[in-house]
Amino acid sequence: MPRxxxxxxxxxxxxxxxxxxxxxxxxxxxxxxxGLAQSMREQTGSRSLTGHGTLYKALSRLxxxxxxxxxxxxxxxxxxxxxxxxxxxxxxxxRVAEHALAHDAEQATGPSRRPAPKLA
Amino acid sequence: xxxxxxxxxxxxxxxxxTRKLPTxxxxxxxxxxxxxxxxxxxxxxxxxxxxxxxxxxxxxxxxRGIAADASWRGEHADANPSTPEKTMKNQRTxxxxxxxxxxGAAFILALPLLAMLITDxxxxxxxxxxxxxxLLVGIGLAYExxxxxxxxxAYRVAVAVALAAxxxxxxxxxxxxxxxxxxxxxxxxxxxxxVIGIIGAxxxxxxxxxxARALLATALATALVAVIALIAGKHEAPISSVWEIxxxxxxxxxxxxxxxxLFRRAALQR
Numbered sequence: 363m364p365r366x367x368x369x370x371x372x373x374x375x376x377x378x379x380x381x382x383x384x385x386x387x388x389x390x391x392x393x394x395x396x397g398l399a400q401s402m403r404e405q406t407g408s409r410s411l412t413g414h415g416t417l418y419k420a421l422s423r424l425x426x427x428x429x430x431x432x433x434x435x436x437x438x439x440x441x442x443x444x445x446x447x448x449x450x451x452x453x454x455x456x457r458v459a460e461h462a463l464a465h466d467a468e469q470a471t472g473p474s475r476r477p478a479p480k481l482a
Numbered sequence: 483x484x485x486x487x488x489x490x491x492x493x494x495x496x497x498x499x500t501r502k503l504p505t506x507x508x509x510x511x512x513x514x515x516x517x518x519x520x521x522x523x524x525x526x527x528x529x530x531x532x533x534x535x536x537x538x539x540x541x542x543x544x545x546r547g548i549a550a551d552a553s554w555r556g557e558h559a560d561a562n563p564s565t566p567e568k569t570m571k572n573q574r575t576x577x578x579x580x581x582x583x584x585x586g587a588a589f590i591l592a593l594p595l596l597a598m599l600i601t602d603x604x605x606x607x608x609x610x611x612x613x614x615x616x617l618l619v620g621i622g623l624a625y626e627x628x629x630x631x632x633x634x635x636a637y638r639v640a641v642a643v644a645l646a647a648x649x650x651x652x653x654x655x656x657x658x659x660x661x662x663x664x665x666x667x668x669x670x671x672x673x674x675x676x677v678i679g680i681i682g683a684x685x686x687x688x689x690x691x692x693x694a695r696a697l698l699a700t701a702l703a704t705a706l707v708a709v710i711a712l713i714a715g716k717h718e719a720p721i722s723s724v725w726e727i728x729x730x731x732x733x734x735x736x737x738x739x740x741x742x743x744l745f746r747r748a749a750l751q752r
Contacts, residue, residue, distance in 0.1 A: 396521035415547025419554040444517040
């Protein structure tokens with residue numbers, strides 16, 4: 363796992379924020395761990411899902427940075443299966459995600475000297 | 483192995499690395515992974531993925547996340563505000579080291595487990611996993627204790643080399659054997675080699691000068707085993723040529739001698 367420079371996000375965290383923003387724009391405000399891992403697999407075309415520890419540690423860090431918020435799913439909605447932890451982008455998280463997506467778009471169109479996405 | 487059994491294995495792992503963390507933090511991680519595992523199994527089955535492939539995917543996710551799990555645990559163990567005193571800090575460090583050793587052993591043991599899912603050539607029984615796990619954890623803890631009490635780097639490296647050589651020797655004997663065919667009674671001579679090393683270390687009270695002598699004695703004992711094996715004609719066995727006996731024993735002798743030289747250097751630095 364790459365080392366974190368103070369005040370910056372790791373690529374996985376940026377990827378999570380970007381996906382969360384895409385989901386929000388398509389009308390899905392909340393997401394859960396496995397759903398996110400599945401979306402990341404589809405987006406990257408990878409054969410494997412992100413490791414449990416890697417995924418939940420990243421989600422936990424994003425919550426600590428106030429970029430995500432989370433709550434337990436209602437018991438009725440769970441319909442007998444284990445309750446999911448539902449994550450949602452905060453306003454600050456959405457801003458950082460937009461910045462990250464813009465940064466990625468710039469990177470895709472040509473070399474850029476802009477720094478990696480920052481927390482605020 | 484079914485996906486449900488593999489999910490149980492992951493759940494056990496999660497309970498292990500969340501042990502002694504504050505209950506809300508531990509509970510949340512355990513419940514969240516439980517939901518994830520349930521969702522993955524349901525999703526993959528609905529898409530027609532075979533049970534074997536689902537189980538493998540779950541195992542792979544667990545193994546790839548082990549380093550992050552350990553790091554996450556470290557962060558939350560550090561965040562515990564009720565442990566400000568030095569004694570408690572030392573206990574926490576020791577506990578973290580133990581968790582690290584167990585995590586390392588679990589990671590190494592996951593490799594044969596993974597191999598068993600892919601190929602029939604690897605067939606470990608529960609006893610093999612228990613033996614290998616005990617060996618890895620035992621060697622890890624022995625290193626941890628020695629390294630914590632070590633005065634200098636040379637001593638720490640010497641201990642690491644000696645323990646690595648002992649681990650390799652035991653592993654080689656338990657898996658295929660060093661001399662002759664698998665299960666050849668001649669391999670029992672290596673028990674004597676290890677006993678010489680252990681008794682030497684105890685007599686030396688783990689002091690570097692004495693440890694250097696103990697490791698040299700261990701190297702000599704290994705050389706003696708090779709000579710006895712050749713005199714007994716073990717090189718005539720189909721899978722144990724002269725070069726194989728000399729080569730394998732040469733590796734162990736080199737490691738024991740290297741450790742002895744490092745202990746000698748550690749003694750000179752004191």
